[in-house]
Amino acid sequence: MSDSKNPLSPHLQIYRWQISSLLSITHRITGILNLFGLIFISAWICSAGIGENLFEYFSILLKTFFGKFILIGFTWSMSYHLLSGIRHFFWDLGYGYEIKTANFSGIIVVISSFVMTIILWLIGKGLI
Amino acid sequence: MVQFNLPKNSKILPGQYFKDKTGSSNLKIVHIYRWNPEKNENPREDTFEVDMDTCGNKVLDILNKIKNEIDSSLTYRRSCAHGVCGSCAMNVDGVNTLSCLKSHKDINGDLRIYPLPHLKVIKDLVADLNTLYKQYESIEPWLKIKKLKSQKNEINQPKESRDKLDGLYECIMCACCSTSCPSYWWSGEKYLGPAVLLQAYRWISDSRDEEKKERLKMVADKLKLYRCHTIMNCTSSCPKGLNPAKAIGSIKKMLATS
Numbered sequence: 001m002s003d004s005k006n007p008l009s010p011h012l013q014i015y016r017w018q019i020s021s022l023l024s025i026t027h028r029i030t031g032i033l034n035l036f037g038l039i040f041i042s043a044w045i046c047s048a049g050i051g052e053n054l055f056e057y058f059s060i061l062l063k064t065f066f067g068k069f070i071l072i073g074f075t076w077s078m079s080y081h082l083l084s085g086i087r088h089f090f091w092d093l094g095y096g097y098e099i100k101t102a103n104f105s106g107i108i109v110v111i112s113s114f115v116m117t118i119i120l121w122l123i124g125k126g127l128i
Numbered sequence: 129m130v131q132f133n134l135p136k137n138s139k140i141l142p143g144q145y146f147k148d149k150t151g152s153s154n155l156k157i158v159h160i161y162r163w164n165p166e167k168n169e170n171p172r173e174d175t176f177e178v179d180m181d182t183c184g185n186k187v188l189d190i191l192n193k194i195k196n197e198i199d200s201s202l203t204y205r206r207s208c209a210h211g212v213c214g215s216c217a218m219n220v221d222g223v224n225t226l227s228c229l230k231s232h233k234d235i236n237g238d239l240r241i242y243p244l245p246h247l248k249v250i251k252d253l254v255a256d257l258n259t260l261y262k263q264y265e266s267i268e269p270w271l272k273i274k275k276l277k278s279q280k281n282e283i284n285q286p287k288e289s290r291d292k293l294d295g296l297y298e299c300i301m302c303a304c305c306s307t308s309c310p311s312y313w314w315s316g317e318k319y320l321g322p323a324v325l326l327q328a329y330r331w332i333s334d335s336r337d338e339e340k341k342e343r344l345k346m347v348a349d350k351l352k353l354y355r356c357h358t359i360m361n362c363t364s365s366c367p368k369g370l371n372p373a374k375a376i377g378s379i380k381k382m383l384a385t386s
Contacts, residue, residue: 007138007163007171009219009255011245011313016222020360021310091358094381097374099364 020099023084023106030081037074075120080113130314143172146198152179157238158190160202163249171249174199180232187220187227187241191253204253211367214302217244218253224304226367244307246316260303263320267328267346272339289335296330296375298368299323305362305372311355319355320347322362322372329375332382341386348383356380 044062047054061067087105090096096105122128134140143162148155156178163171176194183193188209195202204227205215211229218227219242221235232239247255273279306312306321320328325347332343347353353376362372 005137005168006165006248006250006256008135009161009243009245009247009249010134010138010140012132012310013134014219014222014240014242015245015308015361018361018364020358020364024357024359088358091377092380092384094377097360097363097371097377099360102360102363 019103019106023109027081027084027088030077030084033074033077034081037070037077040070040074072117072121076113076117079116079120080109083109083112083116137170139170141170141172143174146174146176148177148179150179150182152181154180156180156183156190156232158194159238159240160191160194160253161242161249162202162252164201165251185231185233187230187232187239188216190232190239191227191241202253203251212300214300217302217304217307217367219243219245224308224365226302226304229367244303246313247307255307257303259316260306260321260323263324264301264327267320267324267331267343269327269331271331271334272337274338283336285335292333292335293330295370296326296333299326299330299370300368301327302367304365304367308361308365309356310359310361311357315351315355318351320352322356322376325353325356325379326370326372326375329379332379344379344383344386347379353379353383 044058047058062071087096087109090105096102119128140161158176158178159173160176161171162174163169176198178190178193178198183189186209188206191202191204191206195204204218206228207213207215209216209228211226214226216227217224219225220227220230221240224244227241241253243249243253243255244257247257249255273283301323303323305326306316306323309322311319312321328343328347331337332340337343356373356376358373358377360373363370363374366372
């Protein structure tokens with residue numbers, strides 16, 4: 001019956017986003033962002049070994065709005081992926097599969113990821 | 129490579145508008161996906177104005193009314209109308225459900241009805257579930273006992289063992305969960321999907337079955353099982369209130385600890 005002339009029914013186009021599916025795709029996206037973030041941080045560290053000028057250039061870049069956006073964004077992305085990963089560990093242990101529990105743990109992860117970002121930056125700035 | 133867009137022949141075009149002829153003031157606007165295999169055209173979305181004063185609350189009542197009174201060519205599967213047979217599974221208001229259980233009163237604004245997602249459409253709201261049935265067959269959903277022929281008496285099962293099947297045996301294979309799962313959309317040929325994995329777990333959990341190990345070995349596959357990333361669309365769509373995500377998690381846990 002399924003020859004090629006039959007159309008494919010709509011999927012992503014029509015399916016309503018659920019809290020669980022949004023959090024799941026965010027986990028993936030932050031995973032990919034972390035890869036780029038780590039490459040960026042590694043390049044920064046390497047630049048110190050290559051030469052003073054290059055390191056200076058990086059330091060200026062990081063002090064701009066764009067540079068700060070990248071660093072704070074990377075901290076959040078790392079925090080979210082880490083906390084969401086812990087949520088996955090709980091699932092692997094067999095807990096938290098009820099929709100209510102999963103939505104609750106998901107919201108906790110989102111809030112904590114922002115709190116963790118703020119705390120990490122306060123520690124980094126020497127304010128805590 | 130995953131294709132997120134619909135293929136060219138599947139793009140939905142605007143369709144006909146069926147205006148209300150009863151003069152009722154209690155109207156529901158219903159948008160329905162249509163595709164006719166006899167015409168060489170793209171699918172379209174028809175709009176119906178339905179008089180709710182003379183119509184039941186369930187989405188299936190609305191579909192029946194449209195078929196009986198407005199457009200008899202509207203095609204959809206239905207049978208029991210009581211959430212037992214699983215025929216009338218479709219995408220209502222963006223979430224898969226049984227149209228016979230879903231009340232239109234739970235939905236604000238216009239009603240949108242599509243076939244189950246990411247399947248080949250046979251006609252209108254009827255989609256092709258052959259792949260899913262083949263996958264169901266592949267997990268061998270029957271009791272496996274070596275000495276079945278010499279077994280004269282019934283096989284007794286203690287109450288505690290029987291309790292383990294609660295939340296699993298109620299599944300009616302309506303395919304709402306499997307077709308709500310993005311992992312199943314992208315690799316439905318290889319990934320078994322929540323419905324079939326819940327069934328697999330139902331037989332793994334049966335105390336009378338003697339091939340638990342073989343069953344576990346059969347599903348322990350990168351694609352068959354581990355394509356589940358706990359997106360949980362399955363559990364939130366199940367019209368019977370079951371938890372396929374938990375069943376899949378239990379299989380993973382069994383494999384990790386055995």
